[in-house]
Amino acid sequence: MIKLLLVEDDLSLSNSVFDFLDDFVDVMQVFDGEEGLYEAESGVYDLILLDLMLPEKNGFQVLKELREKGITTPVLIMTAKESLDDKGHGFELGADDYLTKPFYLEELKMRIQALLKRSGKLSNTNIEYGNITVDTAINKVTVDGQEVELLGKEFDLLMYFLQNQNVILPKTQIFDRLWGFDSDTTISVVEVYVSKIRKKLKDTTFTENLQTLRSVGYILKDA
Secondary structure, three states, rough: OEEEEEEEHHHHHHHHHHHHHHHEEEEEEEEHHHHHHHHHOOOEEEEEEEOOOOOOOOHHHHHHHHHHHOOOOOOOOEEEOOOOHHHEEEHHOOEEEEEOOOHHHHHOOOOHHHHHHOOOOOOEEEEOOEEEEOOOOOEEEEOOOOEOOOOOOOHHHHHHHHOOOOOEEHHHHHHHHHHHOOOOOOHHHHHHHHHHHHHHHOOHHHHHHHEEEEEOOEEEOOO
């Protein structure tokens, strides 16, 4: 499922956005800039909704530090600041979109969908990887036209690799992304599930190109 980081100190607005988007994406709420920056640096989110007027560290500072650290996660700024200078400054720092408060939640969702499609995280089309085809609309995986059943986290893990080709994915990042910070399982579950999908996708382009990096994690080379 798509993971979204919501950095907004207005509790009422944050909860309204959370409730509206909860059946569409997995939303993590934080309420100040320092915590927002810490969460964003984890690299497990597909999109960040960022307020500007935040305690501890303002949204401009958060965005500036993220981009300086090479984190390219799309950022949608939500703010009451509507001057052209403020918008221009946000885009100069690396914002991907800008929504002025108050806004309609339906418009927020449409802008989120547009950013996710642009970044390749949201698509109803098939994903092709060598001899593997993934139909993301119905979570179906086929190899050379034959269906292979990947269940739950197996499918999620495959998708995460396919969406992050040529990127080193530490086991900790995979664990946080798929099982969550509050999971009662351990990080070794990542190795278990990688082994599962390697067996199910034996002799495929995926297993040929998925490399284990000792004591670090994995990298999937492009097909």
